[in-house]
Amino acid sequence: MAAAAPTATRSAKQKEIQGLLLGRYEIGKLLGHGTFAKVYHARNVKTGENVAIKVIDKEKILKIGLIAHIKREISILRRVRHPNIVQLFEVMATKSKIFFVMEYVKGGELFNKVAKGRLKEEVARKYFQQLISAVAFCHARGVYHRDLKPENILLDEDGNLKVSDFGLSAISEQIKQDGLFHTFCGTPAYVAPEVLARKGYDAAKVDIWSCGVILFVLMAGHLPFHDQNIMAMYKKIYKGEFRCPRWFTPELIRLLSRLLDTNPETRITIPEIMNNKWFKRGFKHVKFYIEDDKLCSVNDDENDDMESLSDQSLSESESELDTRKRFARLPRPASLNAFDIISFSRGFDLSGLFEEGSDGARFVSGAPVSNIISKLEEIAKVVSFSVRKKDCRVSLEGSREGVRGPLTIAAEIFELTPSLRVVEVKKKGGDRVEYEEFCNRELKPGLQSLAPATAADSSYLPSDTE
Structure with missing residues (x-):
């Protein structure tokens, strides 16, 4: 019994x-x-x-x-x-x-793929590009994984990478007064030297180190720092002692030396990775949409x-x-991908003002999508512009023929965080002077009246150094 x-x-x-x-x-x-x-x-x-x-x-x-x-x-x-x-x-x-x-995600762990041997360079690069895209997106939203490794990365049926297991992750709100994290965590072979030092660390730089170890594993088929004695392995990590296989190209070796830099102050940053020649090869820049x-x-x-x-x-x-x-019945804006977000800098004004370029401007707002679209329609009505809408795109077209034809303006709404939107405005046709007058007289004051971004929202944006 x-x-x-x-x-x-x-x-x-x-x-x-x-x-x-x-x-x-x-x-x-x-x-x-x-x-x-x-x-x-x-x-x-x-x-x-x-x-x-x-x-x-x-x-x-x-x-x-x-x-x-x-x-x-x-x-x-x-x-x-x-x-x-x-x-x-x-x-x-x-x-x-x-x-x-x-x-x-039914393709299994990336670890299982690597366990069979090293990957071809173009395949490893594709996975690394997707990994950096995901990590950059997390960092831009104040999230740090802290346990990146092939066992925590899955592959879908189309061979696309999916980061999983955020059990050890942290958020920017947990940063101590010294601006650093102090929790000792991660997987030994993938942990950064500054974590081993136990003096506090920048979690974003720790994630970048782990990405470097993953790239090495994808390309070599084995770990850069390995020893049966864990303390001996920690010493290798702390000193940054690793050797690249003969099939690594000079470009890849240079990138890895920056990723696995033992000094977090000089370690490569996300924007620098994205601008790296080896990284950019074959990269497809895609904006993605989030379902309801x-x-x-x-x-x-x-x-x-x-x-x-x-x-x-x-x-x-x-x-x-x-x-x-x-x-749920309203259209959901496209979410800016990591490459869009990372292009923002400290100069990006979160008070509700425009960041202006020659033929375009960006505007940050805490207002719901429906309010932004309504405000654009209201502005158009005041100046007798016609309006065309599709999902989160709004086109405003003037009725008066200018020097270069009727003024046509395209506005698209993107999601930066769940409570923060970016309105990207571009001149699609017409005279630039007329466009600038319209922006200063009608568009800017109208959009400024919407809910502005808050100080809390600004914490999601990357700094110039990250």
Whole structure:
């Protein structure tokens, strides 16, 4: 009889999982497991979409005080919606379990691909480009992964890279008064020397070091710093002692020497990586669109206890959910990719003023997309301009023939953060003087009246040095 107890326990646990998700997600095979969680393949019974569901044991994480850690992970995954990052769709909870419904990436770990041997240069470069794109996007939104390695990078069915496992990640709000992080974390072979020094570190520079180790592994098929004795390996990392295989090109060696620079002050930055000749070869600059944000939290039944998780990062009030549903019908702006964001500098004005160029201008606002579009329509009406709209693009066209034809202006709205939009305005036709007069007299004052960006929003933008 005693032997039957574990089976009965497993059956009860499986029943609890299936009961919670009955009518919504059909649970499939176990994909993997850790100390506090198991990951299952599942299918949305309504849409047929394949998902991965991470099942976390609430009792275990409450026991060792990790509930704040889980909340932070949810908050972080909400910030980083990018094509090369595994997406969190939904969070659900019962009295004993927390469920992360996530994007299912069925190509497996990048580690499995590298374990078979080194990759061709063009393949390694493509993965590295996508990795840097994802990491730059995270940094621009104040998120630092701190455990980048091939085991935490997945590949989808099209061979595109997806960064996963933000369990050790940190946010800019956690930075100490000295401007540094102090938590010792990461995987030994991929950890930066300044982390080993335990004197505080810039988490962005730590991520760049890890990216350098990953690039080396992709190209060489083995680690740059390796020793059976972990302390001996740490000494090699601290001194930056590594040798490049003979098939590495001079360009690649120069890039790696900058990525694996033991001095974080002189280590290559994200903008410099993006401008590197080896990196840029074959790179495709693509703006991406984020589908409607489906992330929400759901209780399975009225008996479930959510008090231990009930804060803004996990649960939402009915009014907030109603707001989500109401705005779900509005077009969602394209999210600026890392390469767009990184082009911004400290000179980019967040007070609601324009950053002006010869035939274009950018404007940062905390106003919703619908308000921005309405304001553009209102401005157009005042000066008798015709308006054409498509998703988050608005075209304004003057009725009067100028020196160079009617003035035509295109405005496109991009998402910089979940609460911050960038309006990019460009002259598509007509006279420049007339365009500048229109901007100064009508467009600039009109857009300035919208909700401006706040100081908190500005923390998402990269600095000149990063």
